[in-house]
Amino acid sequence: MSAPDSTALLTDRYELTMLDAALRDGTAHRRCVFEVFGRRLAGGRRFGVVAGTGRLLQLIEDFRFGDDELRYLRDERIVDAETVRWLEGYSFAGSVTGYREGELYFPGSPVLTVEGTFAEAVILETLALSVLNHDSAVATAAARMSIAAGSRPLAEMGSRRAGERSAVAAARAAHIAGFGATSNLRAGAEWGVPTMGTAAHSWTLLHDSEEDAFRAQIDALGTATTLLIDTYDIPTGVDTAIRVAGTGLGGVRIDSGDLPTVAAQVRRQLDALGATRTRITVTSDLDEFAIAALAASPVDAYGVGTSVVTGSGTPTAGMVYKLVARQDAAGGWVPVAKTSTAKGSQGGRKAAFRTLADGVATSELIAVSDGFDELDTAVEHPGSRALQTTLIDHGRPDTAALGDAGVAAAREHHMRVREELPLAARALSRSDPALPTVYVDAA
Amino acid sequence: MSAPDSTALLTDRYELTMLDAALRDGTAHRRCVFEVFGRRLAGGRRFGVVAGTGRLLQLIEDFRFGDDELRYLRDERIVDAETVRWLEGYSFAGSVTGYREGELYFPGSPVLTVEGTFAEAVILETLALSVLNHDSAVATAAARMSIAAGSRPLAEMGSRRAGERSAVAAARAAHIAGFGATSNLRAGAEWGVPTMGTAAHSWTLLHDSEEDAFRAQIDALGTATTLLIDTYDIPTGVDTAIRVAGTGLGGVRIDSGDLPTVAAQVRRQLDALGATRTRITVTSDLDEFAIAALAASPVDAYGVGTSVVTGSGTPTAGMVYKLVARQDAAGGWVPVAKTSTAKGSQGGRKAAFRTLADGVATSELIAVSDGFDELDTAVEHPGSRALQTTLIDHGRPDTAALGDAGVAAAREHHMRVREELPLAARALSRSDPALPTVYVDAA
Numbered sequence: 001m002s003a004p005d006s007t008a009l010l011t012d013r014y015e016l017t018m019l020d021a022a023l024r025d026g027t028a029h030r031r032c033v034f035e036v037f038g039r040r041l042a043g044g045r046r047f048g049v050v051a052g053t054g055r056l057l058q059l060i061e062d063f064r065f066g067d068d069e070l071r072y073l074r075d076e077r078i079v080d081a082e083t084v085r086w087l088e089g090y091s092f093a094g095s096v097t098g099y100r101e102g103e104l105y106f107p108g109s110p111v112l113t114v115e116g117t118f119a120e121a122v123i124l125e126t127l128a129l130s131v132l133n134h135d136s137a138v139a140t141a142a143a144r145m146s147i148a149a150g151s152r153p154l155a156e157m158g159s160r161r162a163g164e165r166s167a168v169a170a171a172r173a174a175h176i177a178g179f180g181a182t183s184n185l186r187a188g189a190e191w192g193v194p195t196m197g198t199a200a201h202s203w204t205l206l207h208d209s210e211e212d213a214f215r216a217q218i219d220a221l222g223t224a225t226t227l228l229i230d231t232y233d234i235p236t237g238v239d240t241a242i243r244v245a246g247t248g249l250g251g252v253r254i255d256s257g258d259l260p261t262v263a264a265q266v267r268r269q270l271d272a273l274g275a276t277r278t279r280i281t282v283t284s285d286l287d288e289f290a291i292a293a294l295a296a297s298p299v300d301a302y303g304v305g306t307s308v309v310t311g312s313g314t315p316t317a318g319m320v321y322k323l324v325a326r327q328d329a330a331g332g333w334v335p336v337a338k339t340s341t342a343k344g345s346q347g348g349r350k351a352a353f354r355t356l357a358d359g360v361a362t363s364e365l366i367a368v369s370d371g372f373d374e375l376d377t378a379v380e381h382p383g384s385r386a387l388q389t390t391l392i393d394h395g396r397p398d399t400a401a402l403g404d405a406g407v408a409a410a411r412e413h414h415m416r417v418r419e420e421l422p423l424a425a426r427a428l429s430r431s432d433p434a435l436p437t438v439y440v441d442a443a
Numbered sequence: 444m445s446a447p448d449s450t451a452l453l454t455d456r457y458e459l460t461m462l463d464a465a466l467r468d469g470t471a472h473r474r475c476v477f478e479v480f481g482r483r484l485a486g487g488r489r490f491g492v493v494a495g496t497g498r499l500l501q502l503i504e505d506f507r508f509g510d511d512e513l514r515y516l517r518d519e520r521i522v523d524a525e526t527v528r529w530l531e532g533y534s535f536a537g538s539v540t541g542y543r544e545g546e547l548y549f550p551g552s553p554v555l556t557v558e559g560t561f562a563e564a565v566i567l568e569t570l571a572l573s574v575l576n577h578d579s580a581v582a583t584a585a586a587r588m589s590i591a592a593g594s595r596p597l598a599e600m601g602s603r604r605a606g607e608r609s610a611v612a613a614a615r616a617a618h619i620a621g622f623g624a625t626s627n628l629r630a631g632a633e634w635g636v637p638t639m640g641t642a643a644h645s646w647t648l649l650h651d652s653e654e655d656a657f658r659a660q661i662d663a664l665g666t667a668t669t670l671l672i673d674t675y676d677i678p679t680g681v682d683t684a685i686r687v688a689g690t691g692l693g694g695v696r697i698d699s700g701d702l703p704t705v706a707a708q709v710r711r712q713l714d715a716l717g718a719t720r721t722r723i724t725v726t727s728d729l730d731e732f733a734i735a736a737l738a739a740s741p742v743d744a745y746g747v748g749t750s751v752v753t754g755s756g757t758p759t760a761g762m763v764y765k766l767v768a769r770q771d772a773a774g775g776w777v778p779v780a781k782t783s784t785a786k787g788s789q790g791g792r793k794a795a796f797r798t799l800a801d802g803v804a805t806s807e808l809i810a811v812s813d814g815f816d817e818l819d820t821a822v823e824h825p826g827s828r829a830l831q832t833t834l835i836d837h838g839r840p841d842t843a844a845l846g847d848a849g850v851a852a853a854r855e856h857h858m859r860v861r862e863e864l865p866l867a868a869r870a871l872s873r874s875d876p877a878l879p880t881v882y883v884d885a886a
Contacts, residue, residue: 009632010611011628011629013626013627013628013640017640017642018660021660069632125603125643129603130610131606134606159453160573161573163613165453165608166577167569185515188456188519196456197456198457199457199460201766203465205780206769216467219467220464326648326649338644338673339674
């Protein structure tokens with residue numbers, strides 16, 4: 001039998017074979033510090049948004065090896081009998097610090113720091129990266145769209161353009177980064193994200209006439225509903241909608257055509273019919289650029305699909321999980337880093353701060369320690385904000401980061417810290433990060 | 444309590460509100476034909492590869508509403524009490540025909556055709572599209588890489604760059620489209636995909652020296668293993684690897700640098716050391732273009748990460764789920780289609796064939812029926828191959844398409860039908876589809 005909801009095999013084979021080899025040579029028990037960071041902001045983004053943290057904490061709780069998982073590893077001879085026994089008792093007992101979910105990040109930001117034995121920490125690599133890379137890519141794209149939309153509401157409607165489980169994570173990440181609602185019901189049930197929806201073209205086509213379809217929708221959902229008016233001819237659709245619903249109709253949705261032109265025409269027609277408070281939602285292949293281009297159009301709300309769930313051209317955040325410090329055989333700490341190429345990284349444990357001047361962020365300050373125990377991630381640098389918090393303390397997750405409450409807190413945190421960004425960070429074009437990353441000695 | 448593994452809420456809210464409205468006005472029971480197709484091949488691909496079908500059949504089996512799902516829908520007032528009762532007894536009892544998994548597709552190909560009442564078919568829209576759009580995008584990218592790699596083996600190693608569950612689906616889709624193995628253990632356990640792995644840089648950094656790390660890996664995994672030789676200095680790494688393992692070392696992996704240059708240097712050095720049969724695996728940010736550019740380099744195997752799991756620039760296939768025919772109140776069949784814009788589609792039920800001349804595909808022939816019952820999807824057009832098969836027959840899935848066996852059959856089918864493609868389809872540049880789509884009257 002599988003451990004219920006086991007996440008243990010959502011991992012790369014090499015992590016378990018490294019574990020196997022490390023249990024043989026004794027290095028498995030060396031204490032290690034692994035760090036998750038991005039070398040750059042993928043896609044020429046000005047900032048990144050951390051998302052997935054609350055999901056990850058739960059998935060780490062579920063990282064247990066049940067009979068099914070162990071049998072597979074044994075039958076496929078992926079690890080030996082000793083390693084199977086070790087995995088049988090596995091639950092992560094180390095500690096994790098990291099950026100709060102919803103926080104901004106920049107190149108080199110220590111988004112997550114995992115501390116424990118090599119054995120217990122190395123096997124979380126794939127899971128941590130899968131969650132943070134996917135969710136952060138979506139949240140970063142969503143934040144750009146949210147900035148472009150200004151005060152107009154955004155709904156995430158992209159489930160059909162993402163893997164069926166990633167769609168739920170994407171809805172959650174988009175909500176944290178500013179989207180008001182999602183079409184995805186599981187994101188509502190599991191994470192408390194508000195859900196919304198209108199109707200599909202199939203609804204109109206099912207009926208013998210557009211009028212029949214509109215009438216049935218209003219009978220079921222009331223006049224506050226939103227009618228999809230572009231199945232046949234748009235002006236006829238608008239006429240029919242108001243004739244059937246009256247001028248109190250909640251909204252109409254346009255899903256095709258040149259949206260600035262069509263939205264203006266529909267607004268004029270609605271106003272001429274007296275439906276001055278009927279809202280216009282547009283939904284056709286929008287991304288942050290299309291949303292920005294509609295700023296002067298009479299649009300009341302945006303529904304975004306493909307582009308938000310696929311990170312708007314950048315479907316993965318490109319973070320890596322690297323060993324940055326470990327104990328040697330004598331128990332002393334050694335900072336480590338790959339050195340062969342431009343892919344090199346900065347060894348040592350890190351504490352991160354955002355420096356601010358008059359409330360505006362000025363740099364990502366990263367204090368690097370060659371040692372270990374002496375580094376305090378909560379120290380207040382004058383005029384700066386400490387970015388890391390304890391997410392798992394010796395195996396115990398921060399319960400405030402879990403579930404619905406974690407999502408709500410992450411969204412609130414994101415909206416607050418986004419206000420600290422310099423104006424240049426709000427530009428949509430590809431460029432350099434909005435803040436420089438500054439490394440200092442923690443000594 | 445939730446239905447075990449329920450997939451019922453992996454859907455858009457509007458499907459259930461349309462169901463709710465249709466149950467009120469009686470149209471819920473009209474028989475309907477929905478079709479999944481792509482209007483174009485996203486990303487300027489020459490062909491698409493259908494993947495996800497076997498997963499989808501299982502997920503449709505699991506599309507059941509348990510107490511948890513129903514309580515959420517009731518508490519959130521998404522549907523009324525009658526609809527809750529209807530959903531309680533739901534299991535899909537209609538029929539599905541479609542392209543076999545692994546089959547190629549082109550613009551307009553009826554990849555999946557779902558027949559049933561409006562009620563039972565409309566609520567599968569999001570799930571069907573999530574699965575097929577994601578998996579087909581990955582399989583299409585994977586097929587391009589597989590063609591570029593020729594006879595050299597490819598391994599999928601991108602789990603960390605995809606949502607944790609999509610990663611499993613991506614490994615499965617890549618295997619169907621030509622990848623020999625994956626790093627993802629769950630894909631091995633759940634779908635029978637062969638797994639592989641080497642070691643990470645953290646393995647070397649964990650040890651007091653590269654030599655210690657190599658020795659420990661060989662002690663655990665034998666000399667047939669693959670050593671990662673670019674943590675520090677590559678020539679030193681190669682020397683150390685052969686000194687420790689001997690000239691019988693299975694392979695070395697290079698994960699950085701200008702790969703054509705580095706691969707040639709490493710090959711020369713290995714040969715000079717007598718390790719003429721030690722294989723070179725390269726793994727740094729490869730996509731189909733980089734693989735093609737390495738064709739003349741002494742590389743023995745490729746490991747591909749980000750680009751395959753994200754569809755190499757095209758993370759979703761862009762298929763849609765459209766109502767194409769329905770019964771009217773009198774029980775007669777009516778072909779239907781949205782007509783307002785260029786997003787229009789072709790109404791009517793369809794039968795699809797690939798025409799061939801001397802074994803080479805020449806067109807995607809789609810016979811369109813205004814009627815319904817008279818259309819035979821299995822009819823043999825001379826010199827053509829029927830593309831559709833029964834996937835669900837009145838609620839009963841084709842068991843041969845499920846599980847490990849379904850994956851193996853899909854891979855074998857893909858490899859066979861790919862051979863039918865005209866040579867132009869093998870080019871990697873963006874262009875038009877390799878085959879024209881030809882619509883004919885089924886009459």
